[in-house]
Amino acid sequence: MSTQVPEEQEQTEPDEQAAETAVQQRETPGDRRRAERDAERQERQAAAGAPAEPDEDAVLLKVFRYDPEVEGKMEPRFDDFYVPRKKGMTVLDALIYARDHFDTTLTFRHSCRQAVCGSDALFINGRQRLGCQTQISDLDDPVRVEPLPHQDVVKDLVVDMEHFYDQMHAVEPFFQPEEESGGDLEEYRQTRENREKIKMSTRCIWCGACMSSCNIAAGDNQYLGPAAINKAYRFAMDKREGENMKEHRLNVMDQEHGVWRCQTQFSCTNVCPKDIPLTEHIQELKREAVKQNLKFW
Ligand code: FES
Numbered sequence: 001m002s003t004q005v006p007e008e009q010e011q012t013e014p015d016e017q018a019a020e021t022a023v024q025q026r027e028t029p030g031d032r033r034r035a036e037r038d039a040e041r042q043e044r045q046a047a048a049g050a051p052a053e054p055d056e057d058a059v060l061l062k063v064f065r066y067d068p069e070v071e072g073k074m075e076p077r078f079d080d081f082y083v084p085r086k087k088g089m090t091v092l093d094a095l096i097y098a099r100d101h102f103d104t105t106l107t108f109r110h111s112c113r114q115a116v117c118g119s120d121a122l123f124i125n126g127r128q129r130l131g132c133q134t135q136i137s138d139l140d141d142p143v144r145v146e147p148l149p150h151q152d153v154v155k156d157l158v159v160d161m162e163h164f165y166d167q168m169h170a171v172e173p174f175f176q177p178e179e180e181s182g183g184d185l186e187e188y189r190q191t192r193e194n195r196e197k198i199k200m201s202t203r204c205i206w207c208g209a210c211m212s213s214c215n216i217a218a219g220d221n222q223y224l225g226p227a228a229i230n231k232a233y234r235f236a237m238d239k240r241e242g243e244n245m246k247e248h249r250l251n252v253m254d255q256e257h258g259v260w261r262c263q264t265q266f267s268c269t270n271v272c273p274k275d276i277p278l279t280e281h282i283q284e285l286k287r288e289a290v291k292q293n294l295k296f297w
Helices: 004-026 029-047 091-101 162-170 192-198 209-213 215-219 225-236 239-253 267-271 278-293
Strands: 058-065 077-084 121-124 127-130 143-146 153-155
Touching (some): 091 143, 121 209, 127 209, 127 267, 162 225, 267 278
Parallel strands (some): 058 143
Antiparallel strands (some): 058 077, 121 127, 121 143
């Protein structure tokens, strides 16, 4: 007995080694890279709280990752995070949980957590939404979270908003009344009807969701975009600014990259988290611009 066992081992070991070598030889560099990536992914999943068994109480977040400054993270990818499901949990809550419990390098913007500051507009399950306003329970699983499309990504879910702000500033987004108010503490009074007229346009929180959803803005970098045009509408329709200022504002709109670029696709209106009828406002400014240019003899 004792002499046969080593003999068997001597016969099988070289065979196993030969088979292993043959497999390695058949492996292409691509196969090896794929295997390494799978191993990395499994490691990341374990670190991200992946349950051993499917767990209905966990939400699977698939989060876009990209860091141009760290070697090994420059290639865009999606990371999985398993977050315990809680009643009333928003996408922003889930991201904060993932960052605090699994990966502190996960980067995204947020501030007010109540749909006021506009800093956490994201592309969630294929649509522009505010992370703090979007309930996990309203979404299909897995929840896919990406940065706003058509914007340069700075890191992970953070996009460069500079171009968006430039367009907003191009329309002079501040109140320029025709007449001074009665005194330092006097209000600039406005009629109820006029307030009602501009009410919805004042709701803008500069989140950039509308701009990101707009095909025209994606193809024309100079197009003012729905948010800036809505801001212009808010002041052009405010009677306290007077006719001269209205004319000036309409002239800014009535240009090649102004209101006329809008093709009435309604994508901005559909994604606006404050329900502003953006497309309607753009069309109204088009009509106002035409009326201003009409000459009566
Ligand atoms: Fe301010 Fe969502 S965190 S709008």
